[in-house]
Amino acid sequence: MRADFVANVSHEMRSPLSSLLGFIETLRGPARDDPEATERFLGIMEAEAQRMTRLINDLLALSKVETEEHIRPENVIELGAVLRQVAATQSVRAKERRMKIDLNLPEGLPNVTGEADELTQVFQNLVVNAINYGRPESAIRVEVSLRSVIPGTDDPGIAVAVINQGDGIPPTEIPRLTERFYRADKGRSRKMGGTGLGLAIVKHIIARHRGYLDIESIPGEETSFTVYLPQSIG
Numbered sequence: 001m002r003a004d005f006v007a008n009v010s011h012e013m014r015s016p017l018s019s020l021l022g023f024i025e026t027l028r029g030p031a032r033d034d035p036e037a038t039e040r041f042l043g044i045m046e047a048e049a050q051r052m053t054r055l056i057n058d059l060l061a062l063s064k065v066e067t068e069e070h071i072r073p074e075n076v077i078e079l080g081a082v083l084r085q086v087a088a089t090q091s092v093r094a095k096e097r098r099m100k101i102d103l104n105l106p107e108g109l110p111n112v113t114g115e116a117d118e119l120t121q122v123f124q125n126l127v128v129n130a131i132n133y134g135r136p137e138s139a140i141r142v143e144v145s146l147r148s149v150i151p152g153t154d155d156p157g158i159a160v161a162v163i164n165q166g167d168g169i170p171p172t173e174i175p176r177l178t179e180r181f182y183r184a185d186k187g188r189s190r191k192m193g194g195t196g197l198g199l200a201i202v203k204h205i206i207a208r209h210r211g212y213l214d215i216e217s218i219p220g221e222e223t224s225f226t227v228y229l230p231q232s233i234g
């Protein structure tokens, strides 16, 4: 597992790096006196450098949540505030694909025991995926509901479903999606700037919160990622 991971990371870093080196060579050689090509190549180089930055940020986030997985969160937080913030910050990105985010938040939800910044990361990753893999001009729904029992426990909690329209995920791929660097559609992930680590990060944070992640997809129609979190006791 570990050797595999190192090989994957090396591979993911090598491709933006070799692209950068290639363009540096071109800028020094054939494109030397071509300001138009120079401008275009610099744009590509910036995008590749940003890709590598995202990869490193996600690797650091993953390493942090993996080490903390066995430490129980301590804060009592209002999930609604986290979700409102995620919906607000991601609505800009949604607009770029002419999508919108509908947050359906019932009144009077109980608090959860958790880390606000980690749960923000969970819903941000899920909403970004819904934007990236959802159909342009469709709506993303974030449906929040109270449950008397959440999966894997006998305890009550909150369910948050992030639902999008679109191509979806073949059933055979679903069990592997939370593996590091696993992508159902490599080309599309790459085009949208994905690192392949988002759902691995989500999985570890949910485990730390003693929660549960359910993934369902009807290809060509609807895909939902539902996060169950136990409600705070006392």
Ligand SMILES: Nc1ncnc2c1ncn2[C@@H]1O[C@H](COP(=O)(O)OP(=O)(O)O)[C@@H](O)[C@H]1O
Binding pocket: 125, 129, 130, 133, 134, 164, 166, 167, 168, 169, 177, 182, 183, 184, 185, 186, 189, 190, 193, 194, 195, 196, 197, 198, 199, 200, 223
């Ligand atoms: N809402 C979705 N609809 C369709 N496919 C999805 C969705 N969310 C995630 N996926 C698939 O799961 C893969 C892993 O997701 P993730 O870990 O966030 O990595 P990334 O988005 O960087 O590729 C994606 O590459 C994509 O193939």
Ligand SMILES: [Mg+2]
Binding pocket: 125, 128, 129, 194, 195, 196, 198, 199
């Ligand atoms: Mg993602």
